[in-house]
Amino acid sequence: MAKNILTRRALLAASGAGTSLNILRSGTLYGEEPKALDKLSVAFIGMGGQIQGHVANILNQGQNVAAFCDVDKRQIDNSKKRHGNKVNKVKEYEDYRELIEKEKSVDAVVIATPDHWHAPICRAAMKAGKHVYCEKPLTHTIKEARELRELTKASKVVTQTGNQGSASSNLRRSMELIAADVFGPIREIHVWHPKHNWPSGGVRPAGSDPVPKGLNWDFWCGTAPVRPFKESIYHPAKWRGWYDFGNGFIGDFCCHSFNLALRSLSLDYPSKISFTGEGLGTETFAKSCSVKYHFSKNKERSHDVALNIYTGGGKDVPPDHAVEAAVKTFGSLPRVGCIFIGDKGMLSSGLWNSQCYIKMNGEEKYIGEGNHDAAKIVPKTIPRSRGHMHEWVDACKGKGKTFADFEHGGHLTEIGLSGIVALKMQKEIQWDGQAMKVKGHPEADVYIGKENRKEWL
Secondary structure (H helix, E strand, C coil): CCCCCCHHHHHHHHCCCCCCCCCCCCCCCCCCCCCCCCCEEEEEECHHHHHHHHHHHHHHHHEEEEEECCCCCHHHHHHHHHHHHHHHCCCECCCCCHHHCCCCCCCEEECCHHHHHHHHHHHHHHHCCCCEEEEECCCCCHHHHHHHHHHHHHHHHHHHHCHHHHHEEEHHHHHHHHHHHCCCCCCEEEEEECCCCCEECCCCCCCCCCCCCCEEEHHHHEEEEECCCCCCCCCCCCCCHHHCCHHHHHHHHHHHHHHHHHHHHCCCCCCCCEEECCCCCCCCCCCEEEEEEEEECCCCCCCCCCEEEEECCCCCCCHHHHHHHHHHHCCCCCCCCCEEEECCCCECCCCCCCCCEECCCCCCCCEHHHHCCHHHHHCCCCCCCHHHHHHHHHHHHHCCCCCHHHHHHHHHHHHHHHHHHHHHHHHCEECCCCCCCCCHHHHHHHHHHHCCCCCCC
16 A cells, blocks of 8 residues: 655645745735734634633734624623723624724634634635634535635635644644554544534424524524524524534534544545434434545545544444544543544544544554654654644734645535535435535535525625
8 A cells, every 4th residue: 555655845835834925914805915914903703602712812922802793792791801901992893794894904803603604704804805713614515615715725815724623733743643654554534422412303492582682683693594583592502503503513523523634644525425323304413423434545545544423422433443442541432532543553633633642553552652662763744833823823924824724624624514415415425525516416406505695795
């Protein structure tokens, strides 16, 4: 089998080392070369729980927090209380379009809305010349991911997908070990997570509840069809289980757990996707499921790869041969995880690909890579990161390059969401990723893109 070896040029390209980046001041998408920034002015859109760490990170880096935007005034108020005097001059907006139009001095935008809002806001910000950090998955549909990938290629703005494990030294170390052929050809990957607390395998409740004061529910639904508001069913935090707004566990974690595989195994698109599960065919993500993405060999990789993802528990767990060493090592099966199985050995990278435990053939247990002889001989070739948000801020200032731009994040999202197409169709599919088509099933197109309400675009 051909070794999966990264060249020095490829490693430098992946890491951004030795490169320079032309940076736009806000206002143009394809304009003249701008000056680098000394201090970044950042606006935040979608003020739920996830974004709070990003606000703190930007503040701790000494950048300017310029504006908060949310269709729920309560979330803005809670954010201002949380960060106190550090944000007492922040501007408040309900409408992201108004923010982008009025805040000409804003250089960059952080987006942490529900998934169905990611693509429209990213697109508007990029076209206005704003640098963008967007939470994962990058988009709600495959078609949106492809559109943002294309826009990224044409744009001079700096982008970063919020799969924070990309900044982990262990992910980068795992890349080096795989490139050095420590594990031999990797043929299987197994990812698992127990059941989430989102709605799953069910239908929407009847009736409606009063819309809380300060929440623009129609705007929250946005591009998705409007439905009656129900307390604690959609907003806050439960939206990901509903297909109109999110894509369940796969949408939540594909950009984390598939990250190392995409970077290291020359994955393009799965050729076939199959699954088992319960609670399929509803408005929500499955009650439980196991989804297998089959990647056929290609010009860079002389063997097939099976990427398996399991959630919900019950029968939907990895096979014994994939996890027995983890049980022996950690005393029980970790609650979440990701394991790579090669011809020479195994790598346990964790759900965020931010761990690096090695077990070679003939060994019973995993050992941390720093203490394993097989890893000690492999040099470090990929620059390490100060942090995912730091990397984005530095790139916005003209220093280096991001590690998870929208081209990478979009590709991850396309792979993950192809599994959602199979689950929605409730059948095994043959996937043409380049064309974004299910072979022989044109009716699948409605799951690859979607018709948006345009009132809030």
